[in-house]
Amino acid sequence: MGKEDFIKVENITKRFGKNVVLNNLSLSIPYTGIFGIMGLSGCGKTTLLNVIIGFWKPDAGNVYYNSINIQHNLRVMNQLFGFATQAGSVYPKLTVEENLRYFGELYNMRKADINARMKDMLKFMELEDARTTLAEELSTGMYRRLDIACSMIHNPKVLILDEPTGNLDPVLRKKIMALIKKIDEQGTKVIVTSHLLGEIEKICDTLAIIHHGRVIELGSPDELKDKYTRDQVIRIETKRKSYEDLIPMLKLAGTKNLFQKEKYLYIYTREAEKVLMGIMAHIQSTRDELLSVEVSKPSLEEVFEAATRK
């Protein structure tokens, strides 16, 4: 196992009743950089994270941290991982300081260590002024920062953040993203899931796309884009905004990757010019009118859409 296999997920299967959430999933999380996991809702992202930290035992397969089987060394692994859920795992009726102290104690930290670490964390998370404030009285951004601080109070080697920007406004999202970057820079390995692909694209060094319980794409954002750049994206808008006649025609002509989203028709193709000509001819024959046309390389969002549609 090399440096690319810092955390190795090997043939994991996890079922809940008859529902197979993770289906023989394998994944290698590299040693460096922020690792992002993308996927549609219910694709198994959270389940995967819970299996990685050892909370849920997989029905099959293993997870290794630096070649150490996590399931066999849970007590140690609990100290290595920090985990923050989307909703936030803090006690609303405890103050900021009490939350940090309580979880520090559960992580076997001595009082002096807790005090020192708490001081650092409060400063790092900019929560110094709110140390005696009840968690339920914190603003959304502060609450989220407290949650992350609680995940990091025991100074974990790996911090896992499940949808850390969910339900946040754009300004707070930006701040949390900056914080994640800062955590990574301080030497804590960060694994993050998000459905906000524009933001994850900005901070993640490696991305995995999960679909139907399997990893369907893995690589850096650039690598993933490159994978899809051989295709160009044509986005058209017609006056009728109805493409029911056009789509079968394009499929007949060999264009497989196309879909309508809102009023636009997106077409992924390596022969943009030829496809465009065909489209124009069809529009003319049907006496429709072309309102806009745009040819570009796909964004990560589009890559994701294309990948999960496969």
Added chain:
Amino acid sequence: MNFLAKLQEKVNPQPPTPNYDIFVERPALNPVTKLFYIIGKNLKLLIRSKISALIFLLGPLLVIFFVALAFNTSALYDLNVAAYSEAYSPLSESVLTGLSDAQYNVIRLNSEQDCIDAVKFSDFQVCVVFPANLVLDNTASNVIKIYVDNSRLNIANLVASQISTKVSVEASALSTELVTEILSVLDTANTETIQSQSLISNLITRNAELTSDLGGVSTELDDLDFTYEAIDTTAIDTEISDIKSANNLSSAAFSDLNALIDSLESDYNSLAGTVDTAADAIDSATTVLPSAEAKLATDKTSLEEVDTNLQTVTAGIEGIEIKSVSSIVSPLQTSVEPISTKNNYLLYILPTILVLIVMFVTLLMSSTAIITEKESRAYFRNFITPTNEFLFMLGEYLSNLIVLTFQVVIILGVLYLFLREVLDGMAFVYTGIALLILGTFFILLGMLFGYLFSTKQTVTLAAITAGIIMLFFSNTILPLETLSSYTRSLLQYNPFIMGESILKKLLLFGSPASSITTTSLILIGLSVAVLIGAIVARTVSKKYLNTG
């Protein structure tokens, strides 16, 4: 690496790669230290939730305070009695006067239906209907009707019994008068019979004497000989002739003698007639005397029979062992003695009230604490820390036990103010320990519900339902004797009943602590069973934990 990447690296150099291989595992903290923090956290959560704190901490105290104030009396109840009679007699008035004491407010209504309706629709516990002109008479119907609302199970029976007792007291007084009269008559009869018996004895004696005398007379009469010879004057005449011849006397010389002889002969013959008559009379008497004797013998037999009968009557009267009026009126007297010497209604209801408070408070408090913890997202983080899961359970149990201990101390403190004169100090200590043992069971049961169910509503419903079932199948609402013996044998393990039984022994009967050992051990055994259930439920609930 492209130009842009190289430039970025030059401007913003990457931080040194951390060495994830170096990791020093922290030694585990002492579990007791962790437990201390878990309990501290739980208590803070409870106290900072103001409504919970108010309900769980102050609720029981208020309940016990008000109960103590309300029931700290030896009087029973303030009962309203509706009464009706078409015509009240001195007797019915007397019964009503008997009822109109401190416990009964007697209100007279205008009709029997009004009286019944008063029980149905008003605040009357009982309706008493007296027959018109209630008197003690052979022809009178002396049935006093008592109407009670049977839907008010306990109070109905209690009130009916109380009223019946009151009426019985009146009836008993009347019976005493009647029986006294009868006994007096009986006594007179007995005295006179005894007197008659001596007369009969005298008669029998005299009869015997008469019989004997008659026998004597009869014998003497039988011995009398009335046989005689007829008088013969021939020899006299011969002599006279001889004398005349010898003396040559004339017959005239003997005329006087002959007249005398003739007179003598006549008298003799007359006497013979009388003797014959006497003999005839004696013969006749001798014939009657046996008949008289036989009659006397018959009379004697009759007199002896009368004597025997009188003896039987006297023996019967004297053989009556119970001659006391009160003993005849109530040959079997019942005296209901309380098994507790403590005459205070607060003490009577205290075991039930204490178990009720402990049961509902601990059931709801522990189940709510668990479900609140489960619903809080922080619950999940507890699972991913290097902390033994059972430490959290132990923390929850101890947190609840601490709150319960606080409540028990305050409750017993309040009770001490009211009951310090009737209970000794150790009774309070043992009661406190018993409540904690009982509370342990209910805390664990509440925790089981908390782990089993997933919403506050269902958990609360489950806790209340369980409490109500235990309450319903105790002696508090329905007497257990109304249930089948099999059900009763099962219900002896109802923790509510066991708790009540322990507290009754300690508070009412002044039993030693050793008397509650077996029940306490059963309770502890049940607690262990519930604990195992709670552990299983917690393990299962973890699988369904929402970690999103």
